[in-house]
Structure formats: structure tokens, C-alpha cells
Amino acid sequence: MVAISNEPLRSLYVHVPFCAHKCEYCAFYSAPPSGDIVNRYIAALVREFELVAHDLKPRTIFFGGGTPSMLNMRQWELILTELDRFNLLGAAEWTVECNPATVSADKAKLLRDFGVNRISMGVQSLDERLLERLGRIHSRAQVFKSYDILRAAGFDNVNIDLMFAIPTQTMEIWRATLAEAASLDSEHLSCYEVIYEEDTPLYAQLKAGEFDVDEDLACAMYDELTAFAGERNYQQYEVANFAKHKGTAASDIPDRACRHNVNYWRGGSYHGVGPSATGYVRGVRTKNWANTQIYCEQLEKGVRAIESREELPPRRRAGETAAFGLRMNSGWPYADFREATGFDLRTEWPREMDSLIARGWAQETQNQFKLSERGLRFADSAAEMFL
Amino acid sequence: MEPSKIRNFSIIAHIDHGKTTLSDRLLQTTGTIAKREMQEQLLDSMDLERERGITIKAHPVTMNYRAKDGLDYELNLIDTPGHVDFAYEVSRSLSACEGALLIIDAAQGVEAQTVANLHLAMKQNLTIIPVINKIDLPHANVELAKQQLEDILAIPSELAILASAKEGIGIEEILEAIVARIPAPVPTGAPTMQALCFDSYFDAYKGVVTHVRVFNGEIRAGMQIKLLHFGKTYEIKEVGSFNPKPYVRDVLTVGETGYMTANIKSPKETKIGDTITDARNPSPVLPGFKEIHPMVFSGIYPINASDYEHLKVNMEKLKLNDSAFIYSAESSVALGFGFRCGFLGLLHMEIVQERLRREYNMDIIATYPSVVYRVFLTDGTEKEVDNPAHLPEATYIEKIEEPIVKAFIICPNENIGDMMSLISEKRGTFDHTETLDTRRVMLTSLMPLNEILIDFHDRIKSITRGFGSMDYEHSGHQESEMVRLDMLVNAEPMDAFSCIVHRSKAEGRGRALAAKLKEVIPRQQFAVAIQGAIGGKIIARETIGSLRKDVTAKCYGGDVSRKRKLLEKQKEGKKRMKSFGSINIPQEAFIEVLKTST
Numbered sequence: 001m002v003a004i005s006n007e008p009l010r011s012l013y014v015h016v017p018f019c020a021h022k023c024e025y026c027a028f029y030s031a032p033p034s035g036d037i038v039n040r041y042i043a044a045l046v047r048e049f050e051l052v053a054h055d056l057k058p059r060t061i062f063f064g065g066g067t068p069s070m071l072n073m074r075q076w077e078l079i080l081t082e083l084d085r086f087n088l089l090g091a092a093e094w095t096v097e098c099n100p101a102t103v104s105a106d107k108a109k110l111l112r113d114f115g116v117n118r119i120s121m122g123v124q125s126l127d128e129r130l131l132e133r134l135g136r137i138h139s140r141a142q143v144f145k146s147y148d149i150l151r152a153a154g155f156d157n158v159n160i161d162l163m164f165a166i167p168t169q170t171m172e173i174w175r176a177t178l179a180e181a182a183s184l185d186s187e188h189l190s191c192y193e194v195i196y197e198e199d200t201p202l203y204a205q206l207k208a209g210e211f212d213v214d215e216d217l218a219c220a221m222y223d224e225l226t227a228f229a230g231e232r233n234y235q236q237y238e239v240a241n242f243a244k245h246k247g248t249a250a251s252d253i254p255d256r257a258c259r260h261n262v263n264y265w266r267g268g269s270y271h272g273v274g275p276s277a278t279g280y281v282r283g284v285r286t287k288n289w290a291n292t293q294i295y296c297e298q299l300e301k302g303v304r305a306i307e308s309r310e311e312l313p314p315r316r317r318a319g320e321t322a323a324f325g326l327r328m329n330s331g332w333p334y335a336d337f338r339e340a341t342g343f344d345l346r347t348e349w350p351r352e353m354d355s356l357i358a359r360g361w362a363q364e365t366q367n368q369f370k371l372s373e374r375g376l377r378f379a380d381s382a383a384e385m386f387l
Numbered sequence: 388m389e390p391s392k393i394r395n396f397s398i399i400a401h402i403d404h405g406k407t408t409l410s411d412r413l414l415q416t417t418g419t420i421a422k423r424e425m426q427e428q429l430l431d432s433m434d435l436e437r438e439r440g441i442t443i444k445a446h447p448v449t450m451n452y453r454a455k456d457g458l459d460y461e462l463n464l465i466d467t468p469g470h471v472d473f474a475y476e477v478s479r480s481l482s483a484c485e486g487a488l489l490i491i492d493a494a495q496g497v498e499a500q501t502v503a504n505l506h507l508a509m510k511q512n513l514t515i516i517p518v519i520n521k522i523d524l525p526h527a528n529v530e531l532a533k534q535q536l537e538d539i540l541a542i543p544s545e546l547a548i549l550a551s552a553k554e555g556i557g558i559e560e561i562l563e564a565i566v567a568r569i570p571a572p573v574p575t576g577a578p579t580m581q582a583l584c585f586d587s588y589f590d591a592y593k594g595v596v597t598h599v600r601v602f603n604g605e606i607r608a609g610m611q612i613k614l615l616h617f618g619k620t621y622e623i624k625e626v627g628s629f630n631p632k633p634y635v636r637d638v639l640t641v642g643e644t645g646y647m648t649a650n651i652k653s654p655k656e657t658k659i660g661d662t663i664t665d666a667r668n669p670s671p672v673l674p675g676f677k678e679i680h681p682m683v684f685s686g687i688y689p690i691n692a693s694d695y696e697h698l699k700v701n702m703e704k705l706k707l708n709d710s711a712f713i714y715s716a717e718s719s720v721a722l723g724f725g726f727r728c729g730f731l732g733l734l735h736m737e738i739v740q741e742r743l744r745r746e747y748n749m750d751i752i753a754t755y756p757s758v759v760y761r762v763f764l765t766d767g768t769e770k771e772v773d774n775p776a777h778l779p780e781a782t783y784i785e786k787i788e789e790p791i792v793k794a795f796i797i798c799p800n801e802n803i804g805d806m807m808s809l810i811s812e813k814r815g816t817f818d819h820t821e822t823l824d825t826r827r828v829m830l831t832s833l834m835p836l837n838e839i840l841i842d843f844h845d846r847i848k849s850i851t852r853g854f855g856s857m858d859y860e861h862s863g864h865q866e867s868e869m870v871r872l873d874m875l876v877n878a879e880p881m882d883a884f885s886c887i888v889h890r891s892k893a894e895g896r897g898r899a900l901a902a903k904l905k906e907v908i909p910r911q912q913f914a915v916a917i918q919g920a921i922g923g924k925i926i927a928r929e930t931i932g933s934l935r936k937d938v939t940a941k942c943y944g945g946d947v948s949r950k951r952k953l954l955e956k957q958k959e960g961k962k963r964m965k966s967f968g969s970i971n972i973p974q975e976a977f978i979e980v981l982k983t984s985t
Contacts, residue, residue: 013944028945192940215910219935240940264944278945285948310948320951327942359912378912379938384958387951 009281010059011263012052012088015274016068017041017292020101023124024135024205025163027197029276029290030066041275041292042075044299046082048273051304053086055281056271060260061094067122069098073106080114089115093259095159097122101138103146108153118258119150120159120190126177130166135201147184157256159188164225165218166194167202167211174221175228182232187256191225192240193218222377238265238328239379252330265328267321267340275305283317285310316387318343323383331362331370345369352385388461390642391571395463395600396516397481399508400490401498401856405520409490409552409561410448410464416558417450417462419630447483447586447598447644449628454566462565463628463644465585465600470500472732474860475679476711477507479585479660482675483600483644486514486569488561489542493519493527493549496824497535499795499858505540506860516564517542523551531824539821539829572602572642577670580604582639582663584614587654589707593625595651596633599663600644602673607638611666612649616676617656620666621649654710679711681729682790682861683736683840684773686717686754686883687743688725690978694749695724701747702726705739712739717774721883721965721977722752727774733840752978755886758837761788761864775885778871781922787869790836792859793818797829798851805850806830813838814889827854833862835889872926874900875918876908879967883977893919897927900980907976910934915970 018038019030071079083089095118096111111119123143125131131139138146150158160181164174181189196203196213205211226236234242235254241261245254253262263270272279276290289295289307298305312320318341325332325340337345346353346369353369356362361375361382375382400406414420450462467473467480481487487508491497508515517540519532533544548564550557575581581603587595599606606612606626613620627635628645639645651657660676689698702714713729730736736756743749759773763785772778794815798806803820807830810817815834822828834843839859847855872893874884884904888896897919904917912934919927942950964971 190941195940215935216932222936239938239942261943264947265942270944272944276945278948280944280947287948320947323951323954324942324947327938377936377938378934380954380957381912381937384954384961387955387958 005282008055008057009269009271010057011260011268011270012056012058012061012091013260013270013272013274013277013279014045014061014063014068015272015277015288016063016065016071017275018070019065019067020070020099021135021137024133024202025194025197025200027200028066031292033070037292037296038071038075040296042071042078044296044305045079045274047299047302048304049082049086049088052271052273053088056088058088058091059093060263061088061091062260063096064120065097067099067102068096069102069107073110076107076110080110084114091115093118093157095120095258095260098146098150099138100142100146103149105149105153108149108155112153112155117155118157118159119155120161120188120258121146121150121186122161123181124161124163125166125169125173126180127169127173130169130173133168134163134166144184147186157188158186159190159258160184160186162189162191163194164191164221165213167205171217171220171224175224178225178228182228182234187244188258189229189234189242190240191229191242193222219377226373236329237262239376252333253328262328265324266336267317267325283311283314314342315348317341318348319386322349322386326362326371326382326386327376327379329370329376331368333368335367349386356382356385388640388643390574390640392458393461393463393572393642394486394565394569395465395484395572395642395644396486396488396565396569397465397467397484397508397513398488398490399467399501399504400520401492401495401500401504404490404492404495404498404501405552406490409488409518409520409550410466412552412555412558413462413464413562414448414450414631416555416562417452419448419450446631447600447629447646448631449644450630452562452566455563456566460566461643462562463600465644470732470734472682472730472735473711474507475677475731476586476659477504478511478675479583481508481511481513482673483583483585484511484513485572486516486565488565489515489517489540490520491517491532491536493522493529493532494524496528496532496827497539497797497829499797499829499856502539502795502829503858503860514569515542515546516561516568517544517547518550518557518561519547520550520552522549523554523556528824535823539823574641575603575670575673577603577664579665579668579670580606580610580612580663581670581673582606583673584657584659584661584663586659587657587710589654590648593648595654595657596646596648597651597657597663598645599639599647601639601641603641603670604665605638605640606647606663612663613666613669614656614658615662615664615669615672616658617661619656621651624648624650654707657710659710679731681711681713681759681773682732682836683730683756683758685728685730685736685756686719686722686725687714687728687740688719688722688752688754690750690752692723698726698743698749698751701743701749702728705742705747709739711735719754719882720967721881721972722754722974729773733844752981754883754981756840757887758790758835758840760790760869760887763787772887775871775873775887776882778887781870786866788864789867789869791833791862791865792836792839793862794832794834794839794857794859795829796832796847796855796857797823797827798847798855799827800825802851802855803828803830806847806855809843809846809850810834813843814891833865834859835865835867836861837887837889870921872897873920874904875916875920876904876967876970876972877916878918879970881967881977883981890921893921894926901927901929903980904976905929905931907979908970908972909976911970912937913969 017030018033094116096116097120229242236242237253237257243254243256275292275295277288279286286306287308289305295305321341362371398406447465452460465480467477536542536544548560582599582601584597586598590596610623625648626639662672664670711731714726717727718724762770762772765785810832815832818831820828868890870890873880901917914933915931917929918925964973
């Protein structure tokens with residue numbers, strides 16, 4: 001058992017709950033901005049920064065959404081200035097999610113000037129028809145244009161988000177999208193299969209029988225993805241994440257991996273602010289109200305807008321950490337696991353590890369335990385064993 | 388009442404030919420019940436009976452009638468279940484009568500059930516009074532109905548009474564004919580009291596209420612009686628009749644019909660057809676008694692395992708009013724704990740299942756029904772098998788005999804060809820055809836009972852667009868090449884899907900089941916073979932490809948807690964699955980297949 005440290009946390013997640021239009025597949029909390037809600041949200045967010053600032057010395061910051069890039073120049077300026085006031089600038093990796101339709105040169109420059117150094121672009125597809133199918137508000141052309149703007153503003157660490165197994169998407173379309181995305185030569189690719197989340201239009205369409213899921217095609221697309229990534233020197237480091245690495249392939253995690261996300265998968269602590277944001281602080285998971293109105297009301301009263309808290313007993317917490325860490329190609333170096341959880345993977349879960357190895361789903365070396373290429377395709381089944 | 392003033396009769400008819408309307412009209416005309424008290428279809432008291440136009444429980448009703456000769460008569464209408472499943476009950480009810488009204492719908496003519504029921508009545512030597520009903524309908528064809536009477540039923544047409552129960556036409560004439568044509572009961576001449584138990588129901592306060600017909604002597608409260616076949620003695624607490632509600636009488640004399648109570652706790656004690664007689668000085672048994680044996684068996688399981696006890700209690704309750712229904716506990720790997728149930732026939736099976744669902748609110752699933760096979764073993768012994776699990780291995784079997792029925796199928800002329808193909812598909816042997824009229828024929832054929840269990844009736848209805856009808860009577864056994872078909876997942880048998888089928892049908896059924904199972908069994912992390920097998924021989928096969936992935940595509944910080952709960956839930960779910968070797972199958976998958984294939 002690790003002693004609870006009083007050191008400030010090194011990661012911060014900020015949720016921006018606004019979107020011009022909700023995408024068909026999206027289950028994240030977001031809504032179109034109306035009235036004065038954005039300004040009210042920013043004021044509340046600033047209050048929340050103030051409440052957590054004493055416990056933060058961020059090495060990574062991630063602005064996600066929603067659509068953070070939807071905020072206008074004045075709003076961004078306010079947020080960035082306040083972060084400066086609370087001494088929260090200077091993260092080694094600072095990512096902002098952008099929708100290609102809402103990127104401008106001025107905004108890019110502003111973000112860059114305050115220290116944002118990584119952009120995650122929600123591209124999803126480069127097929128015009130599929131973009132429409134998914135309810136995206138941007139076009140192919142806007143992707144290329146925004147990408148150039150970001151590069152010109154000096155962003156040298158860009159991620160492109162892509163989706164596959166979209167209804168009606170063929171293997172040809174997927175290959176074409178991959179090839180075009182790779183030709184942009186971004187530092188990072190996040191490619192994930194469509195997930196049918198309840199309460200999304202896409203899920204309702206599936207249940208209504210408007211289309212069928214072709215699991216074999218989805219698998220083939222995933223195979224195509226991993227093969228393609230390998231050819232283009234993107235190194236896979238998590239189920240859905242690929243990054244460039246200088247020189248020869250990294251033994252562990254590639255240079256351009258998203259450190260913020262690695263922290264999640266490795267069970268690290270972080271503060272989460274904004275409506276619906278989750279945090280993981282000294283073993284306690286919290287979730288803010290997924291309702292901007294309530295969120296603002298709470299912070300206007302000067303308290304955080306936490307809807308729920310969860311604290312697992314140490315052994316179960318360690319199991320959860322083991323389970324999620326195995327989503328990474330590098331699995332768990334034993335020393336890192338012990339440092340993160342206070343437990344020894346080998347003495348706590350020897351049977352589970354043996355069973356995974358016997359199935360050909362995992363490999364064990366002297367220093368680490370990791371899922372095999374095949375095992376990664378069954379990461380959920382593997383994860384269950386540790387829970 | 389003087390026996391010479393008593394008439395006991397029954398009404399036999401095809402569904403919807405107007406039996407219930409006529410019964411109600413007789414009650415009304417005799418003043419047994421006032422018109423304002425009439426509720427439509429008075430005698431059929433269960434919802435199911437009304438809905439399906441059939442009578443499940445028989446009710447004897449006593450009517451007083453002053454005939455044109457100026458004398459007062461007691462007319463006892465003994466209603467019958469009217470379906471071949473209940474042929475034995477029908478025969479006992481009929482044996483309590485001296486005559487029967489045979490109703491024919493003037494617009495529909497003779498139907499399959501008319502024939503089957505008439506055969507039963509004739510076996511009891513009843514005097515038949517033919518009634519051509521619904522003559523008021525615009526498309527009524529009285530002449531044709533008369534001709535069918537003569538040609539098909541061999542009844543002189545001049546005996547027929549033309550009636551419309553709905554319009555009250557011919558009712559007096561029917562009542563007069565009952566008095567004039569049906570013989571009065573004649574005492575058997577036995578030394579002491581003799582009465583027939585022809586039905587019973589359970590009353591929470593009085594215990595079993597037995598329907599009786601007195602054949603000799605009289606019965607009254609306080610008498611010591613003996614049920615000869617059951618072998619126990621009782622003291623009569625109450626006797627009475629129905630009008631149609633029960634009312635107490637001092638005595639039931641020879642020839643009369645009514646009920647008695649005697650603190651009988653269980654319906655098992657009042658066997659239908661049993662003889663009631665004086666306890667100290669018993670008379671001989673009345674003829675015709677048989678122990679009733681279920682003809683069709685099926686497993687009934689609660690869909691939620693936790694309902695098992697509840698289901699058990701409800702089956703006990705159901706059995707109180709349905710002594711022909713039997714059940715015993717059984718368990719299945721696929722379906723958990725449930726009951727092996729025996730029924731008199733298809734309709735009886737449907738009724739029981741429907742009543743469990745509706746009246747008792749049970750969520751149940753039934754397995755593929757089976758008939759009772761006579762299995763002759765190589766060691767010279769014989770056993771009856773109603774459950775595929777109990778069929779011995781083929782090497783120990785000398786031969787198997789399956790129950791056969793004589794089926795009467797009435798269909799429009801243009802469907803004869805399709806109907807003959809259906810009969811042959813169902814392994815029937817065609818016996819003969821009779822022309823009913825210019826439009827219809829009646830096909831008589833011998834069919835294995837097991838072939839008409841599943842969809843035979845529906846197929847007839849669909850071939851004839853609803854105009855066909857079918858009925859059957861049991862017709863012994865015949866040797867057949869029956870085999871046990873097992874369904875296997877990766878070589879492990881799934882008991883819920885085993886069935887006994889004719890060898891020629893095994894492959895087709897095996898394939899159909901394998902295809903359905905393939906649809907519902909979730910992919911596993913390895914390929915799964917679903918096979919249909921007879922003994923060691925595989926006759927059908929489907930392969931479920933292996934699951935190629937099981938991983939949530941996108942998982943970030945915000946999801947961890949939610950995702951963990953989801954995985955924990957899945958893990959729990961897998962624990963509740965049924966294991967066949969290394970394969971886990973949710974029970975819902977089995978239920979899905981059983982729902983669509985039985």
C-alpha cells in the first residue's frame with residue numbers, strides 16, 4: 001500500500017460542454033450553447049480552477065469536450081489568463097481538442113502563445129458522405145485547411161482522431177481515409193471503432209434495424225489499421241492509439257504518445273474540472289454534474305459541483321489499475337505497477353496471468369507483463385479477470 | 388322424480404355451430420333462468436373457454452319442463468368438453484346420458500369434429516336427435532345439411548329438427564323431442580345404490596364437488612358411500628343440482644343428475660368414471676372405467692429460475708381442477724429446474740400452458756412436446772417412454788411403437804392435392820375420401836400423433852385459408868423407425884433440444900434447430916460446432932465462427948469507473964450462463980429457440 005502523498009497532482013482535465021451540433025455517435029456531455037450560458041460556464045470554471053489550484057502542478061493538461069475550439073477568442077483569453085493567475089501554465093504536454101470547422105489562425109496563435117503545445121483534431125473520416133452520416137459539422141476541405149493553420153501556428157504535435165466500422169463505410173473508404181490522414185504526417189493517430197452507446201441516435205438506428213453490425217469487417221478494418229500504422233512508422237501503444245517515435249521503435253512508449261492519456265491508463269491521479277468531468281484524486285474518483293446549469297449554480301455558491309464519489313478498497317483499486325493498464329502495448333512493468341498501487345501483480349494475480357499466457361493472450365518477461373497482439377483484441381475479457 | 392319423467396342428454400357439435408347458444412336458449416325456455424339473468428354463453432365460465440369457443444369443464448344443468456302432454460319432466464343437460472383430447476371424459480359424460488342432440492350448422496354443414504363426436508356418442512348407444520341450426524342465416528342450406536346427415540353420418544334426415552337457437556326457432560320442438568325420443572333412465576337392478584362420477588371440481592370450502600348420475604337407488608346426505616375404484620369410503624355431506632348454479636336437494640333419485648360433496652380433500656380421489664355405491668353393501672362397478680393416461684408430455688420451466696417455487700404452487704392449484712394434468716419435477720442443464728408435464732392431448736397442453744400464463748401470471752417456457760412411445764427392449768421387456776432422455780440406447784431396442792390417430796380432415800375440393808401432400812409429409816397414410824357437398828370433401832387418414840403435435844392444424848388452416856377443419860380419434864400404435872435426435876455444442880448435448888423423431892424427419896429437424904441455435908448462441912473465443920446427432924452419427928452441422936475481438940475501442944479517464952462497472956456486470960453475467968463444456972450460453976438463447984420452434 002502506497003502512502004497517500006500530499007504532493008500536488010500533475011494532471012488536469014478540463015471539460016468544455018458545448019457543441020454546435022451533437023454527432024450521431026456521441027455520448028459525451030455536450031449541448032449547443034444558448035444565451036449567456038457560455039460566459040456563466042467560464043466564470044464557474046474559473047472558480048473551480050481556484051478551488052483546485054493549490055493541489056495542482058500540471059505536467060499534462062487536456063481540454064476535451066464537447067468542442068473546446070468552439071469558444072471564441074475573448075473566452076479563450078479569459079480562461080488562459082486565469083490559468084496564468086493560478087499558476088497553472090507551463091505543462092510539458094498541453095492538449096486542446098479541435099473541431100476542424102472551428103479553427104482559426106488567431107485562435108491557434110493565442111493557444112500556442114499561452115503554452116498549448118498539442119492539438120487533437122476530431123476528423124473521424126475523410127469521406128464526405130460519412131462525415132454527413134456521422135453528423136459532423138466540418139468538411140474534408142476544412143480538415144486540410146485547419147491542419148495547415150495549426151502547423152503554421154507552430155503546433156508540432158498533432159493528433160488526428162479517426163473512426164472505423166461506421167455504418168456504410170467500406171474497406172476501400174477506410175483505406176483511403178487512412179492513407180490521406182497519414183499523408184498529413186501528424187505525430188499521432190487515435191483510431192477507434194464506432195461504439196454504439198445507449199442514448200445516441202446511432203444506437204437507436206441500430207436497434208431499429210436500420211443497419212447491421214458487420215463484426216468481421218470491423219475486425220478486418222482493425223487489422224488493416226495496425227498493419228498500415230506499422231508501415232507508416234506509427235507505433236501502437238494502446239488499443240486505439242498510435243504515435244511517432246524518433247529513431248528506432250521504442251521499447252516502451254513512443255515519444256509522441258499522449259502522456260495525459262497514458263496517465264489515465266496507468267492509474268495516475270488527476271483533477272477534472274467542468275461539467276461531467278471526472279477526477280481521480282488520492283484514490284477517490286469523482287464525477288461532476290453532467291448539467292451545465294447545476295454546475296454553474298454550485299460553483300456560484302463557491303463549492304465544487306461534484307455529483308458522485310467512489311472510493312474502492314485498495315485491492316480492488318489495484319485490480320482496476322491492472323485491468324486498464326493492460327490496454328497498453330507495454331502492459332505493466334512490475335515496478336511501475338507496484339509504485340502505482342502498492343501491490344505486486346505477480347503475487348496478487350498469478351492464476352489470471354498464467355491463464356492469459358496459456359491462451360496466447362499475454363507475454364511475461366523478467367520485468368513486465370503485457371498482452372500479446374491477439375490478447376489486445378480481447379482486452380475486455382482479459383481486463384475482467386483482474387476485477 | 389319418477390325415472391319415467393327424467394331425461395338425461397348431451398349436446399354434441401363442432402365449434403361455433405351453436406352449442407352454447409342452444410344450451411342457453413333451453414335454459415331460458417324452460418324458465419331455469421330468466422332472460423334478464425342471461426349473460427351471453429352462460430355455461431362456459433372460463434375466459435379461455437369463451438375465447439376459444441370450447442368447453443373445458445363440463446357442467447350438468449337440471450331443467451324443469453312441462454311438456455305438451457301436460458306432465459312435468461326433469462331434463463338434465465350434461466355438457467361435455469367436446470374435444471378429442473378429453474375423449475374419455477366425454478365418454479363418461481355421455482354414458483351418464485340416454486340421448487344427445489347433434490347440432491349441424493345449416494350454413495357450414497358437417498365438420499370434422501361433428502364426425503368424431505358422433506362416433507363417441509354412438510359408441511355409448513345414445514339416441515341421437517339431429518338439429519340443423521342457424522336456418523335463419525341467408526346462406527343456410529338445409530337440404531345440403533340433410534343430405535350430409537344421411538350420406539356421412541347415416542342418420543335419416545326426416546329426424547332432423549330445423550332450428551335457430553339465436554332466433555328461438557325450433558326450441559319447443561327440440562324440448563318435445565327430448566321428452567318423446569330419448570328413453571327414460573332404467574334402474575340397473577343392482578342390489579344397492581349405484582352412481583357414476585363423471586366429473587369434479589374443487590371448492591375451497593366444500594372440498595371436491597363430484598358430478599354424479601344416479602343409476603340405481605338414491606343418494607342423500609348422511610349416507611356412507613364407497614368409491615369403488617379409489618377404494619375409500621366417505622359420508623355424503625350434501626347433494627344437489629345445478630340451475631346452472633349449484634343448489635342443495637334432499638335427494639338425488641335414480642336417473643337424476645347432480646352433485647355430491649363428502650369432505651373429499653383431493654381430486655385424485657374422485658376418478659372420472661368411478662362407481663359410487665353403498666359402503667356396507669356395495670353394488671358392482673359400472674362399465675367403462677379407465678385410468679386416464681396422458682398422451683402428450685412436455686417440460687415446463689420458469690423463465691426466471693427464482694419463480695420455480697411459485698410455479699410449483701400454481702401447478703398444484705391448477706391440478707385441483709384438472710385431475711388429468713400430471714407433473715413431476717425435472718431439471719435440465721439448459722433450463723434449470725422445472726417440471727415434466729403430461730397432458731391428454733394438444734389442446735389440453737395448450738390450455739394448461741395458457742392458464743399458467745394468464746390465470747397464474749407465470750412466465751414459462753415449454754420444451755418440444757413428445758408423445759408416449761412403446762419401446763420393446765431386446766431383453767423382452769417393454770417400457771413406455773415420454774421423455775427423450777429416457778430412451779434407451781439403440782442397441783437395447785428391439786422396436787418402437789408410436790401412437791396413431793385416425794384423422795378426419797375436411798377441406799374445400801381445390802385443396803385436396805395440397806392436403807394429400809401435407810398428410811404424406813406428416814407420414815400419414817391416406818384411407819379414403821368422402822364427398823360432403825359440391826364444395827368439400829372429408830379425408831380420413833391414419834397419422835402418427837407426434838406429427839400432428841406441432842403445426843399440423845395451422846398448416847391445414849393456412850392451406851385452406853381457414854376453411855379446413857380437422858379432428859382425430861386415437862387409433863392404437865404402430866411400429867415406426869423412431870430415433871433420438873440430440874443437439875450438441877462442441878460435442879456436449881443440450882438436453883432441452885433432444886427429441887424423439889422419425890428417422891426420415893431427423894435430418895430436417897436437426898438442420899433447422901442447428902440453424903436457429905447458430906443465430907442465438909453468442910460467439911465464443913473459439914469456433915463452436917453445433918451438431919444434430921443420432922447416436923454417434925452426425926446428421927446436421929453449423930459452425931459459429933470464433934469471436935475475433937472483445938475490446939472497447941475507446942477508453943479514457945472519464946470512462947474508467949463506468950467501464951469497470953460494465954466489465955464487472957459482464958463478468959457476473961458470464962457466471963450465470965449455462966456451461967456446456969467450455970462454452971457459456973445464456974439461458975435466453977435457449978428460450979429464444981424454444982419459443983420459435985415449438
